[in-house]
Amino acid sequence: MAFESLTERLQQAMSKLKRKGKISQSDVKEMMREIRMALLDADVSYKVVKDFTKTVSERAVGSEVLESLSPSQQIVKIVDEELTKVLGEETVPLNKSPKIPTIIMMVGLQGAGKTTFAGKLANDLKQNQKARPLLIAGDVYRPAAIDQLKTVGEMIDVPVFELGTEVSPVEIVRQGLELAHEKKNDYVIIDTAGRLHIDEALMTELKEIKELAQPDEILLTVDAMSGQDAVNVAESFNEQLDITGVVLTKLDGDTRGGAALSIRAVTGKPIKFVGTGEKMNAIEVFHPDRMSSRILGMGDLLTLIDKASKEFDEKKALEVTEKMRANTFDFNDFIEQLDQMMNMGPLEDLIKMIPGMSQIPGMNNIEIDHKEIARKRAMILSMTEEERQNPDLLNPSRRRRIARGSGNSEIEVNRMIKQFKQSRKMMSDMTKGNMPKEFESMFGQGVKGKIGKAVMSREMKKMNKKLQKNKKKRKKKK
Structure with a gap:
């Protein structure tokens, strides 16, 4: 980060x-x-x-x-x-119009990640608010900008309105908004042109689009890697367009991050979102208190829980938790959970969100060996369906077959199975409300260690209550 x-x-x-x-x-x-x-x-x-x-x-x-x-x-x-x-002290949500559509105008310099972020925001609104967004391709100057937005739109299954590069951006926005009213899209996201630097022509065009569209949000996209320049850009755009919020992109890059600590104080405008990767789901609402905790190495368990709730189906999660509790979690469940975790983002970043983890020496330099994960995956896929469902069947001859089939040594297969069984026992203990000693020492570190442990215990208790309620409901149905 x-x-x-x-x-x-x-x-x-x-x-x-x-x-x-x-x-x-x-x-x-x-x-x-x-x-x-x-x-x-x-x-x-x-x-x-x-x-x-x-x-x-x-x-x-x-x-x-x-x-x-x-x-x-x-x-x-x-x-x-x-x-x-x-x-910024408080989380500031997106402005929403009392009438549809809510109009969001994306502005910023060329190369800040504006077009990609427009797609991420549309995808987030569609996935988490069940919205029907429309993207408008208003950048007619940058080579392939329209094609890029269309590609993004296809990836997330969101319509893109465009009229090519020969029509003025103001006219494109006018016709795009007419279509949005006709189709009853509840959000419109306008991708505007950027430049390598701020100039009069750019600002004149953006002011004309603002006057026509009357946007509910003017979000300035800022590259976090640009350092102090990001603050200067934010000041200039705010003076001329009166922006409503800031989006920080490339926060996952190798950057000093000072822009995030300066922009709110200098412009008085809130940071509303951050981009944390290349994938379309790599978008986070900006929470000042959580970001402060991350910067001070105290973890960010709430964001970790938010990420998990987006990726994990609640009904399926309860089923898996019940299997963990009964110690019947199998290799099919393991692979499914692994895939969902990989969708949440880099595992290194997820680990550091756990309170106390950053206090462990060398944790900032931790790197997850993704080849090792691929090897474990190959071992599991080399098992029969029966073996995946019942790991206790894995006798020496079966393990030798799995080693040959996955291109690993028998020692590596034995180690993987041993680690799986140890993890399964630990998960079983946790779902019963017993915090393993390894976790107790981990959560006990750091200023917010006790808080992290308390939150984790509370979440486990909630999950257990849900399990008990579901059991009672199933018994009644029978």
Whole structure:
């Protein structure tokens, strides 16, 4: 993720306080110096850094903090709260028109990922709100822009309105909106032209489209990898178009991430979405408090749960949980769950969302060997249907056959089966409300470790209650 370097440096700055029982004003001053340097190196605006460190310092040196039983945790809490304020404090949803359609105008410089994000947003509205969006191809200047939007539209099965490159963008938008009213589309997303830099011709055209469409949202797409330039771009677009929100793309890239910490404070406009990958489902609603937790290495369990709820069918999830509880989870279930997890995004990023995980040494450098996952998959697919349903049938001769069929050694097959059985037992314990010792030590780390453990336990209890209710319903039907 974009903030890994910043996260590491902030953790280092605050970890020095954790080792001390009592903290002095000079300790706080030293920590703030390191935080200031970390933020500036991450390309955060100087004014934002200055205001942030001043506020944190003033709160941190108060007597109620320095004389508390755990001053280091109090200070980390203050940093978290102030960072959340810088990022926007509250989640801001999409503006919605009281009448259909809701019109969303996408603006931004060329190369920021505007067209791709228009498709992601349309897909998200369709999948999660059962909406019927229409995409309008208003970029007639960039080579293949219309073709790109049409390809995206085909991928997500959303219609794209276009009139080629010879018609003015204003006329394309006018006719596109007429079609949307006729077809009763509840959302219209207008993909406008971008330039390599801001110029008068671009802004004049965008103002004309704004005047015609009267959009409910003007979302500025900003490349998070462009650093401080992203803030300058946001300021310029806001001054001339009065944008309603910001979209940060390429937040999964190797970038310092400072733009996200500066844009809200500089423009006063909320960040509404972030793009976290190439896939059409790689879009997240921007939650300032969750992003602050991620930046400080505290995990983001709520976003992890949100991702899971989108990918996992609730009825199927309950069935699988019941199988886990009864210790009858088999290799067919394993492959199905693995595929759904892979759809949620890079496993490395998912692991880091678990509270306490980033505190484990070397966790920021963790890389999942996807070839190893493919090898495990090959082993399972080399089993018969009967073997996948009943792993206890896997005697030595069957294991040798699986090894030959999957191109792996017998030792690797044995190791995979052993790991599967250990995981199955751990999952069975968790669904019964028993937190395994490995997880207890994991969730017990970090400032929000206890919170993470409590949330996990609470979710497991909810799942168990649902299972019991479903059992009673099935008994009544019988």
